[in-house]
Amino acid sequence: MNPCAVTTGFFVLGRCGRPSVTVCRCGRSVCARHVDPQGQCPECAAAQAYADPFHPGWARGYRRRYYEQSSGMYNDAVWYSRFDSYDRGQFDAGDGFDVGGYDGDGFDGDDGNDWVDS
Amino acid sequence: MFWRKTRAAIERFHPVHQGLIWQRTASVTLPPAEWDAVVASLARHAETVKRRKWRLPDRTVAVLVPLIRVxxxxxxxxxxxGITADLRGPKVPEKxxxxxxxxxxxRVRNITxxxxxxxxxxxRAELRDGSVLELTVTDRVRYRRIHKVNPRGKHKVKTKSKAVQRITARRTLQPGQEVRRPGSPPPRSVGVRIKSAKRTVISAxxxxxxxxxEQDQLQWILAVATEPFRWTPPAATVRRTA
Structure with a gap:
């Protein structure tokens, strides 16, 4: 059985990885928790534009817009690509499915930039 | 008694929801499932309660509900x-x-x-990567009451207000969690401070x-909250090699 390929989280991105129960029309495996009544994954469901924050899927639909806006505000393309590559990675067969796992790659120290008070 | 049915319907709402109606405040710490129940209760408000006096504060739908969802x-x-929301506005005597x-x-007699x-x-939210996110939003409003008298002796009192807002986002990392300086600085309106300790604290x-x-409020809160997350590398997507 394929693990659920849905990207979870908002600021802290992760993968669901629970056993899937169906396959969305986009080809993504989806678990019982993330499938909507029409059998769609949250991203396909969010594409139907949930403008109402009372809807349980609102945050997943808003996430991409948030990353676009904040990336523009911070002039940080890496910030958006972090989400985009993560989201696209769902379609990679054989990808690892970590549930919000964290694997840092080091602190590069103070390089003299003066925009941080430390 | 008037509004009897509405009052009875409100009593069936979630206690946090009732607090927002009666006191216009909420201070509670709950797990996500219970917050979902609060939001589900708030979603029924507009169709159940028609009385203006009992409507939800504007920031409930514009800020609180989306922030809970996020x-x-x-x-x-x-x-x-944990959320402490005081949506009574800045005009209450305590503030x-x-x-x-x-x-x-x-012509100006005096200015107060x-x-x-x-x-x-x-x-305050305990995130699933072990870090803790704290957000605060504070409005500081200046009021000026100007008392004028025109040449015919008519008095006019006018009050003007000017609000500034301070948004802070503080993320306390897990011990040993890696920190990486982002490639670009934050906008001029956002200041960042790093406190290196056993648990590194990143404040914006x-x-x-x-x-x-009102409609831009959530976007600004999330924009400031972005900065502490830019300082940690994304969760690794471990690729299996066949």
Missing amino acids: LCEDVAPKGAI TGPSRKFPGRG EWFAHDPWLAV TAKLGPAPA
Whole structure:
């Protein structure tokens, strides 16, 4: 059985990885928790534009817009690509499915930039 | 008794929802599943309660509900989200500071000035990566009451207000969690401070003047909250090699 390929989280991105129960029309495996009544994954469901924050899927639909806006505000393309590559990675067969796992790659120290008070 | 059915319907709402109606405040720490129940209760408000006096504060739908939705995405099922929201506005006596009176000139008899300090939102969320996110939003409103007298002796009193807002986002990392300086600095309106300790603390502060409009409020809170997350590398996607 394929693990659920849905990207979870908002600021802290992760993968669901629970056993899937169906396959969305986009080809993504989806678990019982993330499938909507029409059998769609949250991203396909969010594409139907949930403008109402009372809807349980609102945050997943808003996430991409948030990353676009904040990336523009911070002039940080890496910030958006972090989400985009993560989201696209769902379609990679054989990808690892970590549930919000964290694997840092080091602190590069103070390089003299003066925009941080430390 | 008037509004009997509405009052009975309100009594069936979630206690946090009832607090927002009666006291216009909420201070509670709950797991994500329970916050979902609160939001589900709030969703029934508009169709159940028609009385203006009992409508939800505007910031409930514009800020509180979306923020709960966002935080629930990042908090583990056993984690907790604590929210203290005081949506009574800046005009309540507890938030009003002392006033000062200045002498006027010409037609202006006098000017009275006072400030209101309104810390209307404080949030603490234990995220699933082990870090803790704290958000605060504080409005500081300056009021000026100007007393004028025209040449015919008619008095006119006018009150003007000017609001600035301070948004802070503080993320306390897990011990040993890696920190990486982002490639670009934050916007000029956002200041960042790093405190290196056993648990590194990344703080971002923005002072906005004038305070953002209601529809832009959530966007600004999330924008300031972005900065502490840019300082940690993304979760690794471990690729299996066949």
